[in-house]
Amino acid sequence: MNPKKKKGWKEIPMAGVCWVPSTSYLTGDWKTYRPVWDSEKCTRCVLCHLFCPDGAITWKAQTNEMIFNYDYCKGCGICEAECPVDAISMKLEGEP
Amino acid sequence: MSSEWKFTAKEIAERTDLFMSGHRACAGCAPATVHRLVLKAIRGPTIATNSTGCMEVTSTIYPFTAWKIPWIHTAFETAAANASGIETALKVLKRKDRIEHEHVDVIAFGGDGGTFDIGIQALSGAVERGHDFLYVLYDNEAYMNTGIQRSGGTPLGAWTTTSPAGRRIPGKPQLKKPIADIMVAHEMPYVATASPAFWTDLLRKVRRGLEVDGPAFLHVIAPCPRGWRSDPSKSIAISRLAVETCTFPLWEATDGEYSLSAPSKVMALRPERKKTVTEYLKMQGRFRHLFKPEFEHVIGRIQETVNKRWHKLLGKCNIS
Numbered sequence: 317m318n319p320k321k322k323k324g325w326k327e328i329p330m331a332g333v334c335w336v337p338s339t340s341y342l343t344g345d346w347k348t349y350r351p352v353w354d355s356e357k358c359t360r361c362v363l364c365h366l367f368c369p370d371g372a373i374t375w376k377a378q379t380n381e382m383i384f385n386y387d388y389c390k391g392c393g394i395c396e397a398e399c400p401v402d403a404i405s406m407k408l409e410g411e412p
Numbered sequence: 413m414s415s416e417w418k419f420t421a422k423e424i425a426e427r428t429d430l431f432m433s434g435h436r437a438c439a440g441c442a443p444a445t446v447h448r449l450v451l452k453a454i455r456g457p458t459i460a461t462n463s464t465g466c467m468e469v470t471s472t473i474y475p476f477t478a479w480k481i482p483w484i485h486t487a488f489e490t491a492a493a494n495a496s497g498i499e500t501a502l503k504v505l506k507r508k509d510r511i512e513h514e515h516v517d518v519i520a521f522g523g524d525g526g527t528f529d530i531g532i533q534a535l536s537g538a539v540e541r542g543h544d545f546l547y548v549l550y551d552n553e554a555y556m557n558t559g560i561q562r563s564g565g566t567p568l569g570a571w572t573t574t575s576p577a578g579r580r581i582p583g584k585p586q587l588k589k590p591i592a593d594i595m596v597a598h599e600m601p602y603v604a605t606a607s608p609a610f611w612t613d614l615l616r617k618v619r620r621g622l623e624v625d626g627p628a629f630l631h632v633i634a635p636c637p638r639g640w641r642s643d644p645s646k647s648i649a650i651s652r653l654a655v656e657t658c659t660f661p662l663w664e665a666t667d668g669e670y671s672l673s674a675p676s677k678v679m680a681l682r683p684e685r686k687k688t689v690t691e692y693l694k695m696q697g698r699f700r701h702l703f704k705p706e707f708e709h710v711i712g713r714i715q716e717t718v719n720k721r722w723h724k725l726l727g728k729c730n731i732s
């Protein structure tokens with residue numbers, strides 16, 4: 317179902333059930349600073365994944381790398397502050 | 413004792429996020445981290461219920477939902493009442509052989525407003541009736557969802573819109589209600605406090621709360637950058653400092669027997685590692701007025717209360 321198209325009361329599910337997964341709503345444009353990951357320094361302790369309020373950082377086991385999903389990252393900087401080896405730095409959006 | 417469950421950080425990272433991305437909590441929201449971590453510790457089919465509060469509002473803005481598990485919300489005071497109903501319904505369905513799962517867990521999430529003030533009668537009743545569910549209180553110490561009003565969970569001296577700091581009044585004049593001790597007084601099987609900064613401890617306590625037969629209560633501190641007027645990137649650091657200053661000690665009570673958890677035990681055995689509350693207070697803008705010369709005595713009073721409650725806790729844990 318497309319959430320953009322408005323539905324009439326006959327078409328929506330009963331009892332105010334939310335039916336669209338929130339992942340289809342992108343919160344990435346909220347951020348001012350974006351985290352940049354340094355794969356050399358990173359020890360893959362996955363603390364950034366555990367502490368991220370938005371679940372925007374995931375660990376990919378096959379390639380052993382941290383994936384930053386900028387579609388959802390709100391740029392709070394918890395990952396940078398909590399990284400024990402400073403492998404994450406915050407860069408202003410738009411800067412390379 | 414917390415759960416015997418053994419895990420590594422990477423095993424936890426490989427578990428699916430049941431509280432999905434795209435929810436609309438503010439940047440740096442620790443309650444969102446708490447919800448993600450709690451749902452990473454579940455052991456099988458689980459049903460969640462929320463009382464009204466930040467995480468209910470931000471996770472389910474119609475028609476979007478951030479929950480990957482069955483979830484229900486009805487009203488502000490009903491998290492525990494909902495959980496009782498769900499648990500009883502499951503019991504009946506089980507008796508009629510209509511569910512094949514061995515156990516279906518029920519978790520109720522409540523904010524501090526929905527637990528300390530509005531939801532306490534429902535919670536007290538559900539615990540008294542002995543329903544098998546886990547109540548997770550994410551404590552951001554005010555009604556943040558409606559715009560930072562004071563609650564029973566707001567600590568002494570904190571600024572909120574309904575306990576404003578002015579020339580005469582230094583923020584909230586009353587103390588924080590010791591809700592976890594009130595729950596222990598219900599003689600329930602398991603009560604614990606946790607902090608997202610000590611995530612292994614939090615995950616084990618959640619698992620333990622689900623494993624026990626009967627009600628379990630988990631009090632989790634969850635800094636709110638908007639309401640605490642703190643830096644969004646420092647949310648986890650503040651929840652760590654809350655433990656290190658003994659403002660929010662980590663303990664668990666199994667059948668009324670108190671025991672200190674590892675992060676707080678360090679403070680008990682090596683008192684020189686215990687930090688002063690000033691360090692905790694100065695990271696938060698809601699305590700900014702306390703650093704004016706006329707209100708400095710309030711900091712003394714906060715430290716005094718923290719020390720008093722800490723020593724009382726050490727006594728309950730048989731550590732002198």
